[in-house]
Amino acid sequence: MKAKILLLISLFFTVTLFAQKHIQIVPKKVNVGKIRVYKKAKGVYHIYNHAKKPLIIVDAEGSCGCVNVSYSRKPIPPGGSSTVIITFRPYCVGKFQKYGFLIFSLGGKRFAEQLELEGEAVKK
Numbered sequence: 001m002k003a004k005i006l007l008l009i010s011l012f013f014t015v016t017l018f019a020q021k022h023i024q025i026v027p028k029k030v031n032v033g034k035i036r037v038y039k040k041a042k043g044v045y046h047i048y049n050h051a052k053k054p055l056i057i058v059d060a061e062g063s064c065g066c067v068n069v070s071y072s073r074k075p076i077p078p079g080g081s082s083t084v085i086i087t088f089r090p091y092c093v094g095k096f097q098k099y100g101f102l103i104f105s106l107g108g109k110r111f112a113e114q115l116e117l118e119g120e121a122v123k124k
Contacts, residue, residue: 022051032119063099090121
């Protein structure tokens with residue numbers, strides 16, 4: 001798991017410029033504010049493909065086992081869009097900052113992007 005996250009982070013830094021020209025993620029960071037402990041926090045992210053080739057989300061991982069990243073396995077056509085949802089259920093009071101790491105493939109090149117979900121869990 002740690003090796004996979006390190007690989008995702010290194011991909012993120014090496015090809016971010018390539019990705020910035022061809023995809024747009026809105027927003028990259030979601031703040032859910034204050035939520036009750038045990039209530040699910042949910043971030044919705046929209047991915048837009050500005051390239052001339054289909055964009056594929058090859059893999060997605062959460063920063064820990066308590067983070068779920070869901071996405072469509074279908075290629076995003078040129079000019080098209082897709083949605084990624086990150087969910088997290090806090091089990092203790094306090095601020096949280098969780099991440100989703102996505103690996104994309106576009107025209108044979110792979111690159112990674114990081115999405116963030118943050119907030120604060122409060123007592124019931």
